[in-house]
Amino acid sequence: MKYDLNNKTNRFAQRTLLAFSSSLMEILETKGFERITVGEICEACNYPRATFYNYFDDSYDLLNYCWIAMMQEIKVDDYPYMKPEERVYIIFERIYDYFDSYRERLGKIMMFNSLDGALVTSCNLFVKQQSSQIMMDCPYGDVHPIPHQLVAEHYSNTLQLIIEWCFLRKKIDSKEDALKYLHYLLRNIG
Numbered sequence: 095m096k097y098d099l100n101n102k103t104n105r106f107a108q109r110t111l112l113a114f115s116s117s118l119m120e121i122l123e124t125k126g127f128e129r130i131t132v133g134e135i136c137e138a139c140n141y142p143r144a145t146f147y148n149y150f151d152d153s154y155d156l157l158n159y160c161w162i163a164m165m166q167e168i169k170v171d172d173y174p175y176m177k178p179e180e181r182v183y184i185i186f187e188r189i190y191d192y193f194d195s196y197r198e199r200l201g202k203i204m205m206f207n208s209l210d211g212a213l214v215t216s217c218n219l220f221v222k223q224q225s226s227q228i229m230m231d232c233p234y235g236d237v238h239p240i241p242h243q244l245v246a247e248h249y250s251n252t253l254q255l256i257i258e259w260c261f262l263r264k265k266i267d268s269k270e271d272a273l274k275y276l277h278y279l280l281r282n283i284g
Contacts, residue, residue, distance in 0.1 A: 097149045113139040115160045123202040127213035161220040168192045182249045193261045225250035
């Protein structure tokens with residue numbers, strides 16, 4: 095991403111980033127990600143292509159920004175001193191609640207984007223990386239008799255899988271069932 099998110103963003107930059115990401119999400123309700131062009135995104139939000147390229151390299155870069163913005167909205171980094179087994183449930187509940195609030199939009203988006211397409215693959219990879227990093231940052235790394243990185247990856251893969259089954263595959267109907275499945279899959283570690 096060309097725009098440095100570590101710097102404090104001004105109102106103009108915030109408005110521009112929001113316009114591009116919102117436009118992408120609106121277009122995704124009518125078209126698969128791979129078929130969306132930068133020109134369509136710019137037209138939808140009334141910004142010139144030059145402005146787009148001041149912020150992003152391409153539509154995949156914008157998509158990555160959307161995932162970053164999503165994780166900031168979910169606030170998954172609020173608990174630096176929790177044990178991994180406590181952390182994973184809080185992270186899961188926040189991610190679940192976020193996706194649940196966009197359930198209708200997700201349904202529309204998934205009509206045009208397959209589970210093995212670029213959009214879902216990108217989201218899955220991003221959620222896995224972020225949750226794995228959160229678990230790696232946990233100060234209780236020496237609690238388990240196996241490497242901490244393996245535990246972190248196991249937690250993040252399981253969390254991502256349950257989210258996918260809830261919202262993309264629509265195989266789990268309720269948050270309670272999802273938590274029950276998550277607990278069952280993680281109970282041997284912790």
